[in-house]
Amino acid sequence: MEKKQSSGVFGKVSAFFKGIVANLAEIGTTFIEGDWKTKVSYVIMGFGPLMRKQFLRGAAFLAIEIGFIYYMVAFGAHYLKDITTLGTQGRGFNPDGTVRYGDNSFLILLFGLLSIVLILVFIIVWRMNISENRREEKRLKEGKPLPTVKHDIMSLLDEKFGLTLLAIPTLGIFVFVVLPIIFMICIAFTNYDANHQAPAQLFTWVGLENFKNLFSFGTTGFGGTFITILIWTLIWAFFATFLNYFMGMAVAILINKKGIKFKKLWRTILVMTIAVPQFVSLLYVSKMFAADGLVNAYLMKWGIIKSAIPFWTNATMAKILIIVINLWVGIPYVMLVCTGLLMNIPEDLYESARIDGANPLQMFIKITLPYMLFVTGPFLLTQFTGNLNNFNVIYLLSGGGPQHMKLVGGAGYTDLLVTWLYKMTINDTNYKMAAVIGIMVFAVTAVVSLVVYSILPSVRDEEGFQ
Amino acid sequence: MKKRVIALAVSAAMVLSMLTACGGSTTETQAPATDAPAATEAPAADGGADETTAAPADVDYGSGEITIWVAENVQSFTDEQVAAFMEANPQYAGYTVRTEPVGEGDAANNMITDVEGGADIFGFAQDQLARLVSAGALMPITGDYATFVAEQNDAGAAGAAKMGDTTFAFPMTSDNGYFLYYDKSVVTDPSSLDAIVADCEAAGKSFYMEINSGWYQPAFFFGAGCTLTYDSDDMGNFTNCNIDYATDKGLTALKAIINLHKSPAFVNGSSLSSATNVGAIVDGTWDSGAAQDLFGDNYACAKLPTVTVDGTTFQLGGFGGFKLIGIKPQTDANKMAVCLALAQYLSSADVQIARYKAAGWGPSNLTAQQSEDVKADVALSALAEQLALTIPQGQYPNDYWSLATSLGDTVIAGEYDNATDDELMAVLQEFETTCKSYAGQ
Amino acid sequence: MKEQKLHMQHRKLTNGIAYAVLILISAIWLFPFVCLVLQSFRSYTEGNGGMVNYLLPKKFSLDSYKFLFGPDSQFFKWYGNTLIIASFVAIFQTIFILAVSYALSRFRFKGRQLLMRFWLILGMFPGFLSMICLYFLLKQFGLTQAGAVPGLILVGFASSGMGYYVCKGYFDTIPKSLDEAARIDGANRAQIFAILLLPLSKPIVIYTALVAFMAPWCDYIFASYIAFGYSNSYNVAVAMYRWVNTNDYQGYFTRFCAGGILIAVPITILFMCLQKYYVEGVTGGAVKG
Known part of the structure; x- marks a missing residue:
């Protein structure tokens, strides 16, 4: 891994192009040197393997080609042809009042992209089809037998079992994650918003217009708001992660303490916050702290305060309260993770420290903490990136509010980037800006993760932990 | 490598077959229906509405399913009315009608997400009209049906169903306004805001008004004499903004809001079911049942009070709003005819009176408004008094509601508590500029 | 002394x-x-x-x-929907995650690191943006609205392979020497996975299934996006969330609380019974990420 990274971007790019040239060369030589079966395979995929009695492989190639052609003719080409304009024919009404739908920019973009991706996949499969032919010819020339169908199937359960296992999950990720993400990235370069919605109206490519808007700092520009929200997102993620982490660990140590009984009971009580759906518990907690909620009512009844504490309407107070309530949400989970780990620390480490006269705090700092930080590094990282996108806690507690005249786009002071972009899509149908912000969320998360990832010892050394 | 080939083959073949299998459904919707019969406009309404919707029984209307979205509390009522409609119009027997409880706010969001997947007929609050039109979720109502809308309903309701010069919906209620519910044992003088707040403070009760909502907030601004309206074309685009918030009148209104927020009795909110310890609340007719239960014998309603700031006294105004029934654009002329007839029926005088009796919704139909039951209603009379002081709610860009929330939240956060007139004027100026920017000004 | x-x-x-x-x-x-x-x-x-x-x-x-159990409420329809979704998602998601984790833990193939990094990066895109796109993808297959229950099952597990971290971490802690020994005895990798590894992985299987089972109970956003306009297809979270967030519903707060309790009690009991495995799974796996 290390060596590859050090070769640098330039090296990678040149290697990439060298690879393409080498591939093209091989495609050429295979065609020239190959027999007629191989040559036919250039047009009818899988023809060579079928003729060489490689039925499984040949049929797979052929099926892919037929499927691909059918898809393109029946479905894909129709959308693909309009992808540069995203449609030109608007909606209209017939004289009798019925609607005449024109081009649907949304579907053109979605299925146009799908078609492009499938074309790329098809090219790769076609390339594999050629290598397969070349390999078979080579083996036959050397007088070696080709693998039988039975052998093919068996190897799927043995040395290729990993790929068998990965095939369907990878396909699922492609359709339900990769394709939508490509789509949303594309949306950031279009004018898809409340005034350009399919199927009634067309939207089209606008280049970097939306990114300019994000970084414009006028009264209606998104720049100032974006910076404000970004900063709060980072502050939130930091506190939400590390406060939970240390306090969760403290609770775990407390429960693990020698002589404490009913360990399971304490844990179970805490764990209830995981078991009860957040939309129930957090909504209730949110109402508890409302101006006319339980907490204010009792405080006033007992004469502690005269007027309601503005828990949710004062920005600073709302932020603090959210972080505090998040302790309630997050501590149990950290506690569970830490419980088992703490028991893994060898007891004799503590014993020898105790003999040296260390007090509990010193033991914690010298022994427990370094060990825990080492083993929970990746956990902390996923917690941090999870908190950057922690939609539920913010949305259910404060809904992102309070809003302010200084913030545009419906943003509030406790909005995270992710809740802001959600509001933008649902309330304002402002997909173009939401997509831009989505890309920014990605950028922030990716930068944080990659920096942390590369310095975590336990991640780098994947094999060394067994 | 070989296994990857096979894996890919299997998986790709799966995707392809799944996608191609469904390819047909999208192309279908592209088919233009230019040569469909043009004679499907049902003869419509000049008088008593429902009987006139009957078309010649020998026309074949085909068959299909019609989905209706209505608020949950009128769902069973709507079911009954639909059954009555189908019975009276046997020529539509090929159609099955399904109602779904979808709230008026959700209805607009859902229709905008996917027009094709949305309901054929749906109820919505009129502030969503512009969004729905620009998303293509409403078909224009033309000919006799448009005349029906214009002639049978009060002017505000008929205007609210229009974008530009085109009518897009059938008015269903004109009760989407707000007024004051109060507890007689707490509030002695409902005509002055200062007195109400003082009474609530003294009794340890709360006064509720949702000042961070773009709907309740104009009670102050419009009451003080300010204007905020938008002009729009019939595509749902805003072309012009008429606003004068950044004036002395606007300043008075903003100060009144700030003064209200300073009272310890004030709570921001307008939903009776999530309110506690209520002395008085600014709310609409939809909460009248809950208010009656809550206040019991002390239940009382009134128009909004007056408010005094720096020696000037003005009456709180606000919006008079409407609920509408819309039809999504249809590809089938026969189904469209049925939908039009059904939507018209659901907004007709008799059904509006029945709906008032079943759920307390105040009618928009002129005939229905004159019915004795409607006239006798306490909440509706308070509303009627208040509506005389309001402007019919036109169309506002979605951003406006969010901007108004920002203004309200900033007040509630206490940031303007000690602001000078100049600072407040700067805020109003910014508000005005931003409002204009939504109309491209 | x-x-x-x-x-x-x-x-x-x-x-x-x-x-x-x-x-x-x-x-x-x-x-x-x-x-x-x-x-x-x-x-x-x-x-x-x-x-x-x-x-x-x-x-x-x-x-x-009484209201929830009564005829005026579809609560049990929604509860049933959620139970169906949660059960199927739990089964398929566990299969997917186990498959991916085993493959990534035990096989060293070309592009493995690349794939893992790619998935890590994919996870950093906020999912909400995909909602509208997923809606139209599912709609092509007829899996929205009336067909929302199978649609939600499909979406629930289809991309779950990406969540392999904890499970793979757990597999990594099981010594590879066991695999080697079994291979010498003539077992192929599929057999090793099914006969040797799975029985050793009870905690992580239970952990994975439990996490997958709980997610649909909390899904009030995506499910409402997929099932809108068809109250028969709602899950319990969507339906109940509307009670407290839509203005048409007056006086549903205590019902909301009661519904919440009816969801929470079975899950809490499930959790209490399986807590031991949950802890073992999460400590065995989370640390390795």
Whole structure:
């Protein structure tokens, strides 16, 4: 891994192009040197393997080609042809009042992209089809037998079992994650918003217009708001992660303490916050702290305060309260993770420290903490990136509010980037800006993760932990 | 490598077959229906509405399913009315009608997400009209049906169903306004805001008004004499903004809001079911049942009070709003005819009176408004008094509601508590500029 | 002797403090749930099923539960939908995650690192943006609205392979020498996976299934996007969330609390029974990420 990274971007790019040239060369030589079966395979995929009695492989190639052609003719080409304009024919009404739908920019973009991706996949499969032919010819020339169908199937359960296992999950990720993400990235370069919605109206490519808007700092520009929200997102993620982490660990140590009984009971009580759906518990907690909620009512009844504490309407107070309530949400989970780990620390480490006269705090700092930080590094990282996108806690507690005249786009002071972009899509149908912000969320998360990832010892050394 | 080939083959073949299998459904919707019969406009309404919707029984209307979205509390009522409609119009027997409880706010969001997947007929609050039109979720109502809308309903309701010069919906209620519910044992003088707040403070009760909502907030601004309206074309685009918030009148209104927020009795909110310890609340007719239960014998309603700031006294105004029934654009002329007839029926005088009796919704139909039951209603009379002081709610860009929330939240956060007139004027100026920017000004 | 006694006393004192802290923590953690339970038993006549600003109901009754079990409510339809979705998602997601984790833990193929990094990066895109896109993809297959239940199952597990971290971490801790030994005995990798590894992985299987099972109970956003306009296809979260967030629903607050309790009780019991495995799974796996 290390060596590859050090070769640098330039090296990678040149290697990439060298690879393409080498591939093209091989495609050429295979065609020239190959027999007629191989040559036919250039047009009818899988023809060579079928003729060489490689039925499984040949049929797979052929099926892919037929499927691909059918898809393109029946479905894909129709959308693909309009992808540069995203449609030109608007909606209209017939004289009798019925609607005449024109081009649907949304579907053109979605299925146009799908078609492009499938074309790329098809090219790769076609390339594999050629290598397969070349390999078979080579083996036959050397007088070696080709693998039988039975052998093919068996190897799927043995040395290729990993790929068998990965095939369907990878396909699922492609359709339900990769394709939508490509789509949303594309949306950031279009004018898809409340005034350009399919199927009634067309939207089209606008280049970097939306990114300019994000970084414009006028009264209606998104720049100032974006910076404000970004900063709060980072502050939130930091506190939400590390406060939970240390306090969760403290609770775990407390429960693990020698002589404490009913360990399971304490844990179970805490764990209830995981078991009860957040939309129930957090909504209730949110109402508890409302101006006319339980907490204010009792405080006033007992004469502690005269007027309601503005828990949710004062920005600073709302932020603090959210972080505090998040302790309630997050501590149990950290506690569970830490419980088992703490028991893994060898007891004799503590014993020898105790003999040296260390007090509990010193033991914690010298022994427990370094060990825990080492083993929970990746956990902390996923917690941090999870908190950057922690939609539920913010949305259910404060809904992102309070809003302010200084913030545009419906943003509030406790909005995270992710809740802001959600509001933008649902309330304002402002997909173009939401997509831009989505890309920014990605950028922030990716930068944080990659920096942390590369310095975590336990991640780098994947094999060394067994 | 070989296994990857096979894996890919299997998986790709799966995707392809799944996608191609469904390819047909999208192309279908592209088919233009230019040569469909043009004679499907049902003869419509000049008088008593429902009987006139009957078309010649020998026309074949085909068959299909019609989905209706209505608020949950009128769902069973709507079911009954639909059954009555189908019975009276046997020529539509090929159609099955399904109602779904979808709230008026959700209805607009859902229709905008996917027009094709949305309901054929749906109820919505009129502030969503512009969004729905620009998303293509409403078909224009033309000919006799448009005349029906214009002639049978009060002017505000008929205007609210229009974008530009085109009518897009059938008015269903004109009760989407707000007024004051109060507890007689707490509030002695409902005509002055200062007195109400003082009474609530003294009794340890709360006064509720949702000042961070773009709907309740104009009670102050419009009451003080300010204007905020938008002009729009019939595509749902805003072309012009008429606003004068950044004036002395606007300043008075903003100060009144700030003064209200300073009272310890004030709570921001307008939903009776999530309110506690209520002395008085600014709310609409939809909460009248809950208010009656809550206040019991002390239940009382009134128009909004007056408010005094720096020696000037003005009456709180606000919006008079409407609920509408819309039809999504249809590809089938026969189904469209049925939908039009059904939507018209659901907004007709008799059904509006029945709906008032079943759920307390105040009618928009002129005939229905004159019915004795409607006239006798306490909440509706308070509303009627208040509506005389309001402007019919036109169309506002979605951003406006969010901007108004920002203004309200900033007040509630206490940031303007000690602001000078100049600072407040700067805020109003910014508000005005931003409002204009939504109309491209 | 004396020192030991002192030590004992010291320990008693610290344990006393520890117990005090634990009781305080438990009280804080349980408080909202106690409130929920109390509200769910509040009589409908008291505050019209809406919000109140005191804790103890003046009149206890089963009104809210009667409503949920009664004919006016589709609560059990929604509950059933969620149960179906959660069960299927739990089964398929566990299969997917186990498959991916085993492959990534035990096989070293070209592009493995690349694939893992790619998936890591994919996880950094906010999922909400995909919602509208997924809606139209599912719609092509007829899996929205009327078909939303299978649609939600499909979306629930289809991309779950990306969540392999904890499970792979767990597999990584099982020594590879076991695999080698089995291979010498003539087992192929599929057999090793099924016969050798799975029985050793009970905690992580239970952990994975439990996490997958719980997610659909909380899905109030995506599910409402997919199922809109078809109350028969709602899951319980979508339906209940509307009770407290849509203005048409007056007086549903106590019913909301009661519904919440009806969801929480079975899941909590499930959790309590399986807690041991959950802890083992999460500690075995989370640390390796």
